Amino acid sequence: VQAVKEHNRSDQSVIDHMRIIEALEQRDADKAERLVREHAMSLSKHIEEYARYLE
DSSP states (O other): OHHHHHHHHHHHHHHHHHHHHHHHHHTEEEEEEHHHHHHHHHHHHHHHGGGGGGG
């Protein structure tokens, strides 16, 4: 079960990064900044939820 959740997180990270790159290519700094913040917050939440598995 944990491996499936981790795989989904890595898939989401790839999607997030592609969206950030697209915003940068469009020279849309506001969108890129928003996407980076959303990605960081999502990753932070994920780490908080699964930190116990790292111990």
